[in-house]
Amino acid sequence: MKKKNFIRTFFLVCTTIISISAISISHAAEKVISSYSPVVITKPFSETMSEMKSRKPGVMKRQMKLLNERYDLSNKPAKDVKMSRGKPVQQGVRARLPEGMAWQKLASMTPEEIQKKGLFPKGFMPLPHPNHPEGGMVFPEFHIKEIKKQTGRDLTRFDLDYDLPDHFLPEYPPPIYLTTRPDLGDVSQGKVITTDNYFELFNGILNPKQLEGLRLLVTPFPQQQFNTTEDRRSEKPSLGVTCFDCHVNGHSNGATHLVGDIRPQEFRHRLDVPSLRGVNIQRLFGSQRGMKTIEDFTEFEQRAAYFDGDPVIATKKGVNILERGSQAHFMGEVQNILDFPPAPKLNIYGKLDPGKATET
Numbered sequence: 001m002k003k004k005n006f007i008r009t010f011f012l013v014c015t016t017i018i019s020i021s022a023i024s025i026s027h028a029a030e031k032v033i034s035s036y037s038p039v040v041i042t043k044p045f046s047e048t049m050s051e052m053k054s055r056k057p058g059v060m061k062r063q064m065k066l067l068n069e070r071y072d073l074s075n076k077p078a079k080d081v082k083m084s085r086g087k088p089v090q091q092g093v094r095a096r097l098p099e100g101m102a103w104q105k106l107a108s109m110t111p112e113e114i115q116k117k118g119l120f121p122k123g124f125m126p127l128p129h130p131n132h133p134e135g136g137m138v139f140p141e142f143h144i145k146e147i148k149k150q151t152g153r154d155l156t157r158f159d160l161d162y163d164l165p166d167h168f169l170p171e172y173p174p175p176i177y178l179t180t181r182p183d184l185g186d187v188s189q190g191k192v193i194t195t196d197n198y199f200e201l202f203n204g205i206l207n208p209k210q211l212e213g214l215r216l217l218v219t220p221f222p223q224q225q226f227n228t229t230e231d232r233r234s235e236k237p238s239l240g241v242t243c244f245d246c247h248v249n250g251h252s253n254g255a256t257h258l259v260g261d262i263r264p265q266e267f268r269h270r271l272d273v274p275s276l277r278g279v280n281i282q283r284l285f286g287s288q289r290g291m292k293t294i295e296d297f298t299e300f301e302q303r304a305a306y307f308d309g310d311p312v313i314a315t316k317k318g319v320n321i322l323e324r325g326s327q328a329h330f331m332g333e334v335q336n337i338l339d340f341p342p343a344p345k346l347n348i349y350g351k352l353d354p355g356k357a358t359e360t
């Protein structure tokens with residue numbers, strides 16, 4: 001009897017082990033890491049939206065805690081350093097040190113010691129996206145408001161907000177200087193350029209090709225988070241985003257995103273939008289140095305960056321294929337005449353002219 005019981009128990013244990021390992025194998029199979037985003041969405045949009053909306057406060061709280069731990073985000077404007085239209089540049093060291101540490105003390109330690117004791121200031125580590133596992137385009141509040149006012153498009157995301165304080169961002173709206181018309185100075189008239197006003201502001205200053213290029217730069221096209229499908233992060237179906245929603249007035253508003261070229265998601269770096277001023281004197285474009293011309297980058301932005309480097313999703317959400325000769329090229333021409341602000345104290349080689357520049 002005892003022996004029989006033992007055999008039965010042994011048999012039971014064995015089958016349990018076999019079934020547990022079968023379950024874990026099938027779970028492992030479910031967790032296969034893919035380069036592709038899901039195309040078929042299995043949940044109704046309203047459910048996704050209400051779930052994500054309810055998680056939003058927690059997401060933002062976590063991100064603001066991380067930022068405040070790493071950086072001093074207070075408003076400390078420099079007295080003498082201002083942007084072209086007068087917004088002060090922030091001053092002072094903003095990366096925080098670990099509790100009880102001083103910069104001198106850190107400088108006297110070896111790199112190995114710093115690493116072993118975990119004293120490397122976190123502020124110099126890659127900055128995560130406001131919600132890194134989700135990623136995607138995020139616009140500062142002031143830009144969302146202005147675009148809504150001018151064009152009716154709403155760039156609000158229901159799942160997250162922009163995270164950095166306005167005083168760290170470029171002045172808004174940024175001025176526009178043209179290499180072709182330095183005599184005019186700032187041609188923006190203090191306005192954010194959109195479909196609403198580009199023609200009125202630039203007719204007679206740009207040639208017809210450039211005007212068409214500018215029109216395309218301020219025209220919205222579908223993108224991963226802003227599109228008309230159920231796989232979007234805007235409350236209402238969206239016509240998309242424009243190039244100048246990030247590179248506002250050919251410069252930047254500090255909007256953020258993740259690089260498209262890296263997988264898996266946690267390895268993708270957060271990106272700050274670079275200015276397009278001076279692209280005419282660049283030879284390589286993008287953080288991976290993958291683009292050789294401004295026309296290549298222009299095509300790439302919509303076909304790849306807008307959809308996280310995933311052509312399958314681009315097909316689903318509405319890729320806008322720019323025709324090289326009459327669209328990408330025209331857009332490239334406009335970007336190529338965006339100039340730096342005038343710097344009368346620099347000489348022809350870009351160095352300070354000691355005759356004009358003071359010591360401080």
Ligand code: HEC
Pocket residue numbers: 137138217241242243244245246247255256257259271272273274275276279282284285286287288294297298301302331335
């Ligand atoms: C989410 C905001 C966003 C939108 C919208 C956007 N860009 Fe960009 N753009 C970026 C970021 C971020 C980079 C930097 C990418 C990198 O370093 O790899 C960039 C880089 C560029 C560059 C290269 C600049 C350089 O100095 O290397 C060009 C040119 C450019 N964008 C043009 C465009 C055009 C044209 C469009 C519209 C089709 C567009 N962008 C739409 C965010 C945006």
